[in-house]
Amino acid sequence: MGSLDLNSLINALVLGLSIASIWLLAAIGLTIIYGVVGVINMAHGEFIMLGAYSSYLLQSYFGLPFLLCIPASFVVVAAIGLVIERGLIRYLYNRPLDTLLATWGVSIVLMQAVRLIFGSDPKYLAVPALFSSNLQIGFINLSVFRIVVMAVTALVVAGTWFLFYRTRFGMQVRAVTQNKEMAASFGINASRVYMLTFALGAGLAGVAGSLFGVLNIVLPTMGTAYVVQAFLVVVTGGGTLLGSVFAGGLTGELQSIFAAVTNDTFARFLLFLLIVVFLWFRPQGLFAPRSVRR
Amino acid sequence: MAGLLEIKDLHKSFDGTPVINGFSLEVTEMTVCCVVGPNGAGKTTTMDLITGRQKPTSGTIHFAEEDITGLGEHEIARRGIGRKFQVPAVFRELSVRQNLEVAYSKQTNALKNMFVFGDAAMKRKLDEIAALANLTERLEVEAGTLSHGETQWLEISMVLMQNPRVLLLDEPVAGLTEGEIMKTARLIKQLKETNTLIVVEHDMGFVREIADVVTVMHMGTLLAQGTIGEIEANDRVREVYLGSEEH
Amino acid sequence: MNLYHNKLAQWAAYGVFFAIIAAVPLFVSDSFLLNQLGTYGVYGLLALSISLCWGFGGILNLGQGIAFGLAAYGMAMTMQMQTQDPESNPIPPFMLNNSLEQLPALWEPFWSTGLGITLALVVPTLFYVIFGNLMFRARVSGPFFAIMSLAMLSALFTIILDMQPYTNGANGITPPQPLTILGTPLDPYGPATYWLVCGLLIALTVGAKLLTQSKFGLLVQAVRGDAERVRFLGYNVAAYETAIYALSGFIAAVAGCCWVILVQYVSPAQLDVSFSVTMVIWAGIGGRLSLLGSMLGAFIIQGGQSYLGDALLSTWLLGLGAFFIIVVRFLPKGLAGLLEMGLGALSSGRRPKQLEPADRANAMAGE
Ligand SMILES: Nc1ncnc2c1ncn2[C@@H]1O[C@H](COP(=O)(O)OP(=O)(O)OP(=O)(O)O)[C@@H](O)[C@H]1O
Ligand SMILES: [Mg+2]
Numbered sequence A: 001m002g003s004l005d006l007n008s009l010i011n012a013l014v015l016g017l018s019i020a021s022i023w024l025l026a027a028i029g030l031t032i033i034y035g036v037v038g039v040i041n042m043a044h045g046e047f048i049m050l051g052a053y054s055s056y057l058l059q060s061y062f063g064l065p066f067l068l069c070i071p072a073s074f075v076v077v078a079a080i081g082l083v084i085e086r087g088l089i090r091y092l093y094n095r096p097l098d099t100l101l102a103t104w105g106v107s108i109v110l111m112q113a114v115r116l117i118f119g120s121d122p123k124y125l126a127v128p129a130l131f132s133s134n135l136q137i138g139f140i141n142l143s144v145f146r147i148v149v150m151a152v153t154a155l156v157v158a159g160t161w162f163l164f165y166r167t168r169f170g171m172q173v174r175a176v177t178q179n180k181e182m183a184a185s186f187g188i189n190a191s192r193v194y195m196l197t198f199a200l201g202a203g204l205a206g207v208a209g210s211l212f213g214v215l216n217i218v219l220p221t222m223g224t225a226y227v228v229q230a231f232l233v234v235v236t237g238g239g240t241l242l243g244s245v246f247a248g249g250l251t252g253e254l255q256s257i258f259a260a261v262t263n264d265t266f267a268r269f270l271l272f273l274l275i276v277v278f279l280w281f282r283p284q285g286l287f288a289p290r291s292v293r294r
Numbered sequence B: 001m002a003g004l005l006e007i008k009d010l011h012k013s014f015d016g017t018p019v020i021n022g023f024s025l026e027v028t029e030m031t032v033c034c035v036v037g038p039n040g041a042g043k044t045t046t047m048d049l050i051t052g053r054q055k056p057t058s059g060t061i062h063f064a065e066e067d068i069t070g071l072g073e074h075e076i077a078r079r080g081i082g083r084k085f086q087v088p089a090v091f092r093e094l095s096v097r098q099n100l101e102v103a104y105s106k107q108t109n110a111l112k113n114m115f116v117f118g119d120a121a122m123k124r125k126l127d128e129i130a131a132l133a134n135l136t137e138r139l140e141v142e143a144g145t146l147s148h149g150e151t152q153w154l155e156i157s158m159v160l161m162q163n164p165r166v167l168l169l170d171e172p173v174a175g176l177t178e179g180e181i182m183k184t185a186r187l188i189k190q191l192k193e194t195n196t197l198i199v200v201e202h203d204m205g206f207v208r209e210i211a212d213v214v215t216v217m218h219m220g221t222l223l224a225q226g227t228i229g230e231i232e233a234n235d236r237v238r239e240v241y242l243g244s245e246e247h
Numbered sequence C: 001m002n003l004y005h006n007k008l009a010q011w012a013a014y015g016v017f018f019a020i021i022a023a024v025p026l027f028v029s030d031s032f033l034l035n036q037l038g039t040y041g042v043y044g045l046l047a048l049s050i051s052l053c054w055g056f057g058g059i060l061n062l063g064q065g066i067a068f069g070l071a072a073y074g075m076a077m078t079m080q081m082q083t084q085d086p087e088s089n090p091i092p093p094f095m096l097n098n099s100l101e102q103l104p105a106l107w108e109p110f111w112s113t114g115l116g117i118t119l120a121l122v123v124p125t126l127f128y129v130i131f132g133n134l135m136f137r138a139r140v141s142g143p144f145f146a147i148m149s150l151a152m153l154s155a156l157f158t159i160i161l162d163m164q165p166y167t168n169g170a171n172g173i174t175p176p177q178p179l180t181i182l183g184t185p186l187d188p189y190g191p192a193t194y195w196l197v198c199g200l201l202i203a204l205t206v207g208a209k210l211l212t213q214s215k216f217g218l219l220v221q222a223v224r225g226d227a228e229r230v231r232f233l234g235y236n237v238a239a240y241e242t243a244i245y246a247l248s249g250f251i252a253a254v255a256g257c258c259w260v261i262l263v264q265y266v267s268p269a270q271l272d273v274s275f276s277v278t279m280v281i282w283a284g285i286g287g288r289l290s291l292l293g294s295m296l297g298a299f300i301i302q303g304g305q306s307y308l309g310d311a312l313l314s315t316w317l318l319g320l321g322a323f324f325i326i327v328v329r330f331l332p333k334g335l336a337g338l339l340e341m342g343l344g345a346l347s348s349g350r351r352p353k354q355l356e357p358a359d360r361a362n363a364m365a366g367e
Helices: A006-037 A044-062 A066-087 A096-118 A144-166 A168-178 A180-185 A190-215 A222-237 A241-261 A264-281 B043-051 B073-078 B096-103 B120-132 B148-161 B178-191 B204-210 B228-233 B235-240 C007-027 C031-056 C065-082 C093-097 C105-111 C113-137 C142-162 C191-213 C215-231 C237-263 C273-286 C291-308 C310-330 C334-347 C357-365
Strands: A134-137 A140-143 B005-014 B017-027 B032-036 B058-063 B081-084 B166-170 B196-200 B213-218 B221-226
Touching (some): A006 A044, A006 A144, A006 A168, A006 A241, A044 A066, A044 A096, A066 A190, A096 C273, A096 C310, A140 A144, A190 A222, A222 A264, A222 C273, A241 A264, A264 C113, A264 C142, B005 B043, B017 B043, B032 B204, B043 B196, B073 B081, B081 B148, B096 B120, B096 B148, B096 C215, B120 B148, B148 B178, B178 B196, B178 B204, B213 B228, B228 B235, C007 C031, C007 C191, C031 C215, C031 C237, C065 C105, C065 C142, C065 C237, C065 C273, C105 C113, C113 C142, C142 C273, C191 C215, C191 C237, C191 C291, C215 C237, C273 C334, C291 C334
Parallel strands (some): B017 B221, B032 B196, B166 B196
Antiparallel strands (some): A134 A140, B213 B221
């Protein structure tokens, strides 16, 4: 336990930004799947894991450069998400607890399948030398790769925002989330919107995975580390894009500051307690869509 | 004489959109007060405000001289206000009998109810009310299998099992057949002997049958109040409401 | 009338089940096997607790490891302190390795066996009362409660892992000697311990079964169906939810104590998320609406897993996951629901076919 001087406070804030970007990146796919489709996707961590493995596969067997692995992982995991949505999830809409459980089943299947195929030993993703260097600005020290993660997160958030608020597809999505029946009467196919949104959310988890595979080692169990945190971001944010951005930023910074004063694990515990108390006052989260009426 | 239920200058807005605009109402004990008005007038919202499902933006609600504004749903229900919802809300997975048992809420304490395995007074009341509502034959079936009319009656029976002083019935005859409507009207007249009722209804024939007082709501305010004859003769009511009705 | 819904037939089934599990030590002489079968009693208790909370109360609890783990730690601490001496040797060895020079205050109450066991049961239950009350009063429910319980569990997991000097971190606590009660050591491999666990399982199952038949049990099921409607009948829904959640936590706490008595070991693994989810899978596959079904689900799944062994673990889990998906999708009432349908078909064989709930649900979905 130490007091916080100005330098270490600034350091903590910068680090917090990095943590926030990681959590937000992990949470963004989850947010849109929850916010639009209303599904609590417990397999989200495994989608992240699949993103890491597809990057690994593409890199070590097809020699794809890392930067191309990121969009490629998006495509691969989005395709897997599409199959899962069509084959299972779409039958469980309106049964929120059951979707939660079924996606948990999916997460077990994916994890064990990957373990059977790739084994339990860790895999590594290679990145350009530049990415593995460190950047020193004054007293602030940050690895270049973390800056890459921040950039990708910013890009993903901007892209998602653009898609949802500036395109025809986004308009359809919003119509469906606000009033499914009315949207249907305008000829919008809700089932198709759900399918594409689910695939998109899965694909974004894939992007996160190919980056997290560099931050950490690639393991069949790597997804579980992110999924709880991602959920807290979504719950705190209330399931909207804006909510998740704020919640991710806030929790990331708080984690970093708490960690600077105490330690990493205790900070996490403290943060969780804070979220519980926050939810007690605002169960609908930071920015919740209007509740449904009876 | 002071009313059993007194609503004073009630306001409610959702996200800045006013839905109830200074609505006041006084309901006398042992009468049937019918609330009518066009779709979206705020009738259901008023029920929500009385029963604590929504908190008013301003205004007060008194029940038996006690201020109940802002109390929790269960606290208001315990004071003797029972409610039937516009969209019938019964426990579909439970049997009709179990639905009625749940509604019998003399003992509400969770810990004490762990040691309650059906009591004689409850059983008597259950049989009585089931007979009243023609549900005796259907007691053992799952509530989800009931017809629409039966479901409406089951929910009214549940409200009766609560033994409330005031019954709020939100569209109790919506979707019922002519015969069922007449039976419901008879039931309500019978209940008036011992209870106070507030009935939201669009069916003017039914209202004519049961109402002591009719209150017309429009855009969240009280447009007119009086006997059914006065209301039907009122020009403004004809303009905003009755003219648009098929009845 | 479907035999499945006949109360007498249900009690008869439970009676047979109790008789069989109680008779096990008469036929099993291998003490190692008996000990392992004892741990199945622990799984049974956990499945029972999940069935009560999730099956009857509709509260999906993905963090049952909280009560199980906390109680297990409490019991392990009690057993550890039984082997320490206040005068000559007051500090457990792992603390000395972590260079603690004094027994932490947290550990002091565990000098007393009675107080230690009481704490092991009361602390988790109280925790559930507080956490449940916070959540349910704020009307956090359904999937959100599931997520919060999961997050709470992982928060606890990290904190126990982190408090190395007090909890021995990832290594956990291994009390060197069996629990001694009233001067007699309770041999974890002997029939007495098996019967203790078995007796607790029977007693708590009977209690839970009675509870589901009480007015409280009925209300809890009503809350599962439509919590909001129950409020307007005058019941404080949060109190009911908290009560059923805490009771299920208490049962899990008993399971935690039994676990440590049987295996003389506790580690953060008992609070691992995947173990808590496994409990839900037992109940889901066995049939969450049936206490007995959930317990049998636990026995079948854990039995299958240990029969196949570690070599095939991944394949087994893969199959289990796939089967769980199938159950969620097609058999929401699990294997017990299958039995219900079978007996239903048997009893209505001669009468005109009535619409089964499942058919009705399909018919509604088609609308
Ligand atoms: N929770 C809510 N959020 C936003 N708007 C609401 C909410 N509840 C009600 N409203 C709005 O308030 C207005 C009044 O609704 P209310 O349901 O009270 O009408 P009503 O008189 O019961 O109509 P009906 O005869 O159709 O049942 C409607 O325009 C409705 O859209
Ligand atoms: Mg209405």
